[in-house]
Amino acid sequence: MQIECKGRNVPVTDELREHVRKRFAKIGRQVNNATLEIELLEEANPRIAEKHVVEATLHMKGVTLRAQDAARDLRHAINLCEQELARQVKRRKEVRKHRREARALGGLGQRMDAAI
Template structure:
């Protein structure tokens, strides 16, 4: 498994690199070794003095067919790594359970299965929207007016469906299909 540890706005010491690889590696080992393809760990330090939890650890775990991402912030980097490791473990465990349940559902059941603790999320609401051609800037304005975190619109340039969303840093992201 290929693990990359990089720092943004900070130097990653060998001790910090080893600690991050060890903690995140434990979470990744919950999956089968052949499933995990690579891990990217990004450690960053925010420079804004108004932010209390300046140290941020973000992990992206690439598996065969799935990408698991976790991000946590804390007062010091070791605590941020601990928090993101715990969050990643929960997400990996959830994926593992879903994959096992899918596998069990595909095979014919011989005995009565134990009740599943968590139910799978289901679609509880459908909404039909009118998609109007517009520029991303206009879509951002519409999204702000509606108070939503995302907005679906047709690109005025390409006429393809795009999704504009609000990122955790306050900026916008744009999803454009190929």
Template sequence: MQYNIRGKNIPVTDALRDHVEKKLSRLDRYFEEPLNAEATVTLSVTRNRQSVEVTIPLTGLMLRAEDRNDDMYAAVDLVVDKLERQIRKHKTKLNRKFRQEGSIKSLFKDETDNSAVSVAVDEDEALEVVRTKKFTLKPMDVEEAILQMNLIGHTFFMFANVDTQEVNVVYKRGDGKYGLIEQG
């Protein structure tokens, strides 16, 4: 795995860089093949609070975690622990489910187009789309979609429902439960 480590309001020292790389390399043991991904690590300090955010894009899924602590090294340790919990929680179930159909890596293809699109609402106001994502939806059931949503840390997830063959959206409700939006 390659590392892109940057600091906001904090210099990234060699000791800090070594600590981040050493801790993140622990994640390699959860994968059959060495990760061919670039981990983006953002270290920042805001109001004397140390923050670490890690994003690891893999083919078909996104690992992401962030944590804050008074100590930067402790924050790095906590983020790696969160990533390990995410992987352990979902990897066994996901691999079991997709063993017959192929690898989890073939779940969906992500293509991004960063061109901006402006939509005129009236003469005084315009809504602007600043990012467009296109991806191929692989059929899955609602439970799998919820697992994927939680794995990437989002509050909603769009998927092709294997039962209805239609596009659905699962989302996390304010009460901690889940909702499903179906095509009507």
């Protein structure tokens, strides 16, 4: 999985890239040939308490998944975003699995009817 890190009002250091890579490694093992875009930004408004925002976009074959989270700390926002995206990937895999099973059972039922 390819990971692209971008920063708006936030310097993207090697340490931050490594943290992103470690956190999203589980998702990388679950999907094939996907591109993950991580955008880190800091709100300039001092009245916003949770000013660190992380937006993740996962481009997979046939679907694009997005997650966005905000927190007081940038690392915490990354962790929240990873959890949300992992939940979406898991749900997507379950939906595809159920569709494949239903298609297999549906095709089998049609063949059985034709034989009778």
